[in-house]
Amino acid sequence: MKKKFLLSIAILSVIGAMKCNAQGLETTVVQDLTEEHVFSQGIEGPAVDKAGNLYVVSFGKDGTIGIIKPGQKPELFIELPKGSTGNGIRFNKAGEMFVADYTGHNVLKINMKTKAVSVFAHEEKMTQPNDIAMSPSGILFASDPKWKDQTGQLWRIDKKGTVTLLEGNMGTTNGVEVSPDGKKLYVNESIQRNVWVYDLDKKGNISNKKLLYKFEDGGMDGMRCDKVGNLYIARYGKGEVAVLSPSGALIHTVKLKGKNPTNVTFGGPDRKTIYVTLQERGAVEYFRNSSAGRE
Template sequence: MSFETVFPAQAALGECPLWCGQTQRLWWVDIEAPAIHCLDPATGQNDTIPMDENVGCIALRAGGGFIAGLRSGLWLLDADGRKEKLIANPQTDTSISRFNDGRADPWGRFWAGTIYEPRDRPDAALYRVGPDLDCARMAGDIKVSNGVAFSPDRRWMYHSDTPAHVIYRYPLDPDTGQIGPREIFHQFPFGHGRPDGAAVDRDGFYWSALYEGGRVVRLSPDGDIVAEYPVPARCPTMCAFGGPDLRTLFVTTARHGRSKQELKDWPQSGNLFAMQVEATGQPEPRFAG
């Protein structure tokens, strides 16, 4: 098994791959060349919806369109990406902070975190939006929110702080959406890649893209690394399960801010990659609001 380019996107900062089982398409975003994309892996056709500001994450809505974490806040978008309603803008200064990683949970809520771009203090946070569009701050004391995912037994919410090289997990109350005290799920050593976006398979294994690590790692439900898979780009950003049987692992990658030498050494940086795996993913939920 190895990753191969499924679409030569050459994205600035590809992120948030999201599989739609109904259409058999992969949605994804480019944060720095702001756009929402939709790829048909069967044909290679990639449709693009340009955006007027950074788009960190999206989820499909049950009633059509998207919920999105943009630089200016959390928005409802129509099916063409047009802004319909600003849900919340909890950031104090959007010139140095924007929304980053996020996804819908199995109960139709949307979780999205921010990135504090100066990274000189833990000023980012994680937020949850309910179907009634209430927005609550769920966690803080982080610099870059990433890796939001949920265990198949619905007991745990996972979340990473990328600059700290750490993945946390929180006990989760499925009825209320409240989380308990965080605990360290896995602490990576510094200098060998840091945990970015992630996905959890049907057996509860957590797959994390290691930014500047050139690989995706699979962690057991106990937090142990059980497998590593090289990616033909130094900066993979997030992974997602897709395909008809949810056994294709897609990975987005980045070119933005990388050196000329790195892009020479890793010319496929920014592409979308895919690999067939033995694990089976979980269907991606839709936002119920």
Template sequence: MTASNLTPNCLWPLGAELGEGPLWHAAEQRLYFVDLVGNALHALDADGGRHSWQLPTYMCWLLPRKDGDGFMAGLRDGIVRLWLAPELRIEYLHRPLEQEGVRLNDAKVDAHGRIWAGSMNAGNVHSPDGKLYRLDPDGSLHTVLTQYHICNGPTFSLDGSTMYHNDSLLGRTYAYAVQTDGSLGTPRLWRQFGEGEGSPDGMTVDSEDCVWIAQWGGSRVCRYSPQGELLATIAMPVEQPSSVAFGGPDYKTLYITSAWQDYDADKHARDPLAGALFSVQVDVPGVPAHQFG
């Protein structure tokens, strides 16, 4: 897979201030994603149809349920069940955030149907107040990691034995061994990102167990081997690519969200597609998203 054939296509120049959390919903043939600080959920159908819902507060992520009865979602202040039809309905399950300025940030479901959701101090990202929570299928919530600045990811190896997880402020991706009961082994530094590479943000794994990472501030999305070797680079026409997800009928479409967070007018003028949704056609397909439950 070479960089020359990885050309991003702008699908929806909607200008999300903080586009995040792309999720391909196979049953609906639809991509969902959020504008986190815009309090909005958006969806793009395979046939090009567009949909949007306004939320009462930040929406950080949306994840599928195995029973198909609505979704799981992370709002600014808690984990909820959410239904979009026949009308928007929200039911809070957990409100674990007690500190002023701390909000949920990113999440993913593992092969055992558990949600792993991180938090961060949005008011002071230099304060290590972020935590990683695990929501088990029985509804119980557990704090599994602390002392993170900006929790991003996670994603999991194909066999579920490894979790990759970012502290974006430090430019670090860690790898953890995952036990069947959800406990984690000692972290190892999987990759340290350097100057010019951007910060590791949202990520996913393809069918060859390689890791794709959106590199915020680096104008690129990269593919890495399970050992952390750089394999391919997508040069993005925006500075802040934020997250990635595979979709489409063959899972060979990589969807990429982006943002224009903290831009002034001059910077926005220099980065006019910031906040758009992009896609890239790849040779190696991804895998379907796991479902909670």
């Protein structure tokens, strides 16, 4: 009975902005936030700061980060140092920005007041990194796919920038996220279509790896959790965002305009707006959700 109750709560938390179609079925309203091709096909990120500004990489070209202020059009926020290309973005509680720099094998840190860019962590054994997630205590986790070999790794970066390999010999690790209570770490493998969950302790150690869900087709990219623990996954090639409950039930999918979503994040004044970056469109789409994001 308890499992059924929790699943019901999880389902209710993702029934956001809906309308009825001609058949009387409910569908989520997806809209464009930006025009097409404002960003390159390297569009990723995305992340929202405390002021509600949305940051997305590859504004106009790779190696940049764009900013979309509430109600305004995208503009350039910063150009990254030569040789650096941004991918996933996260903010810590102090408001500092961390960026996965996949060509430099770095995690960069950006001072939001001065726009000074520094190398927070560097590891030559990383193929990328690709996406990053942050625990409530400020520990970072990075996915590290090697696409040509269809393999990947998973790394931890502590608050001093020390890099530790958590697991090698995985599939193509891509999306990575931490549960709201900081006790679970989620990692997906794009080509293998697996979503894994680990137990996570306060020091950032992982254990008890389990398969949370396996998709039968399509790919996967970035992921984010809402405040009740549901996992929102960008389904690359499928043109949708899939929502999994903490127990691994597929409870909702949102059909997007574009086919290749690369990542998702929560924003808006109530943190209930979900922004999605679309590769082939070079644009950001959004839809409303009834549950706020965890961050």
